[in-house]
């Protein structure tokens with residue numbers, strides 16, 4: 001090999017090496033240095049989510065949506081990113097962002113463009129993640145585990161809720177069970193529990209949700225008892241929010257909103273509408289999935305705990321659950337309109353058993369949830 005050829009070969013290797021420059025990482029505050037391998041896909045620099053998982057212990061999972069696209073959930077620093085396969089758009093904290101190049105799939109692996117790592121991540125975690133001249137500085141992640149729960153005893157004050165044939169007021173039963181549940185969560189799990197009311201007073205539905213949001217609650221539990229005109233109605237059911245009925249209006253709203261700014265040029269509108277539809281659904285899905293998980297656990301434990309009729313987990317557009325920025329459920333602990341269930345619901349021992357069953361459900365939910373949220 002001539003000297004010239006050798007130099008050319010060396011240059012080409014260096015050139016390739018430069019083009020495929022891996023991303024240096026510094027994990028603060030202990031200063032551990034790692035690198036994130038970069039690969040070329042469609043002539044752009046990409047990083048595989050597997051590599052991020054291996055180096056930064058994030059978690060991602062892929063879900064098949066009811067539409068034609070795949071969505072890829074990516075949990076990083078306790079926050080969720082939702083990517084859409086072959087799309088440069090993703091959602092983060094209820095907003096839509098652009099990472100310039102699409103999420104790609106090669107075999108079983110998913111790849112994000114390096115622009116996401118170097119440009120977008122520092123924007124999403126200001127003051128935490130920094131890109132200093134091509135080196136990414138990552139601090140210790142914040143603890144995102146379930147720590148603060150808002151319990152919402154339904155009704156109160158001028159609103160007694162449903163009233164049983166023997167005069168039992170729903171508002172009082174809800175409060176009694178809620179106070180028992182609060183005690184268990186504080187004593188057994190050391191959680192911070194806030195109540196939308198601690199005595200017999202009126203609180204509007206909007207204020208209840210706002211209270212949970214303002215206090216940055218990790219869970220919202222609304223406690224109620226049921227009523228029906230038919231005396232024989234009985235059993236327990238647990239609800240979480242439904243979006244099915246309003247998906248269309250939500251998509252229309254979003255058309256008027258910020259997502260429009262992400263698009264340019266004529267002819268993109270149709271595509272935009274479809275994409276927006278999916279993204280808005282995805283925004284809701286983040287909490288709906290957890291709400292469903294929690295509702296399922298609560299329903300199962302309550303029915304088993306008090307041997308009541310199982311009316312199942314249901315979805316409805318409850319105003320008190322709408323707008324809650326956390327997993328949120330509404331429990332109907334039995335029918336106060338049914339004399340037998342009214343007597344049970346008014347019984348302090350039965351209230352203990354209800355509270356215990358809800359407590360066990362939240363404990364299990366927290367265990368499952370924290371494993372994802374605590375990853376660094």
Ligand SMILES: [Zn+2]
Nearest residue numbers: 154161224225
């Ligand atoms: Zn109620």
